[in-house]
Amino acid sequence: xxxxxxxxxxxxxxxxxxxxxxxxxxxxxxxxxxxxxxxxxxxxxxxxxxxxxxxxxxxxxxxxxxxxxxxxxxxxxxxxxxxxxxxxxxxxxxxxxxxxxxxxxxxxxxxxxxxxxxxxxxxxxxxxxxxxxxxxxxxxxxxxxxxx
Numbered sequence: 001x002x003x004x005x006x007x008x009x010x011x012x013x014x015x016x017x018x019x020x021x022x023x024x025x026x027x028x029x030x031x032x033x034x035x036x037x038x039x040x041x042x043x044x045x046x047x048x049x050x051x052x053x054x055x056x057x058x059x060x061x062x063x064x065x066x067x068x069x070x071x072x073x074x075x076x077x078x079x080x081x082x083x084x085x086x087x088x089x090x091x092x093x094x095x096x097x098x099x100x101x102x103x104x105x106x107x108x109x110x111x112x113x114x115x116x117x118x119x120x121x122x123x124x125x126x127x128x129x130x131x132x133x134x135x136x137x138x139x140x141x142x143x144x145x146x147x148x
Contacts, residue, residue: 041067059090093120096117116128
């Protein structure tokens with residue numbers, strides 16, 4: 001009969017945790033723990049075919065590349081970055097910035113440091129120009145709200 005003590009059990013649990021991180025990757029494990037998902041698409045066409053959760057936002061120009069999306073699994077918070085030389089698509093207007101991106105992504109960190117007082121508002125998204133495209137974010141104003 002083998003007897004396990006708490007130190008043995010703790011060591012086994014720690015080893016399983018390390019193995020889980022190694023197998024799934026730190027970002028994926030972090031996404032599960034934070035109830036979020038991330039996507040990266042090389043082209044607009046690829047994004048249009050594989051966008052997860054809600055409809056792909058209308059403001060993303062059709063020539064966009066390097067499309068990145070980070071969103072909560074319930075789609076109540078998201079941040080999107082695209083590379084393009086084109087103007088925003090869809091119906092957009094300039095308005096005072098009301099919010100801030102609520103999710104942290106290394107591919108958008110520089111833009112968050114210098115958010116302007118005025119932004120483009122396209123549907124439910126606030127959007128700012130970047131050096132090579134656009135950064136947009138959505139944050140629900142009521143429980144369960146998702147972007148239209």
